[in-house]
Amino acid sequence: MKKILALIVFSLNFHADLVLEITESASKPIKIAILEKNNNSLAGQEIVEIVRNDLSRTGEFEVIANDELLSIPTNEDEVIQRDWLLLDVDSIVFVDVQIEENNLDISYSIFDISYNDTEDKRRVLGLPDSLRQSSHYVSDGIYKFFYGIEGISSTKLMYVTKTSNTHKLIISDADGFNEQVLLKSNSSII
């Protein structure tokens, strides 16, 4: 009986397998490029710029500038993998912007270079006058794809300013744009 038990235990623990355990991760940012898909519209350029700034500000992304690129593909099929591997870029984000009357439709796809295929496709809908806010949602979506938690680009800042004797309570986007004064007072607010 003991022998059988020993045999069972032994066979359960018998794994002639090498296990390499990786515990540390690189403390470098993820290198990505953000490009506009197909047409070069003014709104599209603006959105790409906003997203680029949002992601750079997190410190966890290195967004490569357009003048450093070896080739500028306008869609996924035009990506030359070799060029991007040379630049050591991880992913390309293609942003496609469609504006029709009262609709702002931003769809973006994340193209993985090493896999050479599109990994994820997402879409943000909004009104044309909410272009900044919608772009922030795009940034947060990209951040979440890579880091697993929600980004903070679409959040707000609230702060108090004091000029001479006027105190102002102001709310703005996380990037400092879109300031709105909530309260103006001669006495101290906080």
Added chain:
Amino acid sequence: MIRWLTALFFSIAVHLGILFGYSAFTLESNEPLKRKITNVNFLESEIDEKVEIKKPKTTNPKTKTEKKDQTIKEPQQEIKEIENLDEYLKEEELKKENDYKLGIVEQISSKVIKDIEGLWVRPNNISNGMFVDFNLKLNRIGIIESIELKKSSGNQTFDRAALTAIRKYKQVKYIRNIDDETFRTYFADFTLRFKPE
């Protein structure tokens, strides 16, 4: 009497079942991991057992050689002892070879770990004790031929980040220089575990 026997048999069966179930569920967490200088682990203690077996043998020839001086009168024993000595020497050589091989395996492993640690950017939503296992199959020149998700961490972003690191790695360059047998036993098919601390 038969009742007693059946009851006994039944209880043994039940206990075996429990043992099986328990060890199957706790196998992942209670692995007899052996930490070396690098974080290379062997899930199985085959090599150590060999060493343990050898140990008593290493003491034997010494005592016998001592005897050999005293008992010159018996030539038959002497022949036996010499045979033992030869065996012992052979084993010693084997052991040295094994140690040497293990040294190489450890060297390469630590290099691979270092390389991948340089490529892996881990996500921010990591919970304690989370890990993901990938089974890698290499060809003889070290190119990763297949990556198989063996045990998911349950976190898609975490799994993807690990997979991206492996995909970027592409080739284990150090494998070219090792001999076929070491390659087959260790690196043809191995497990890569991402377990942040």
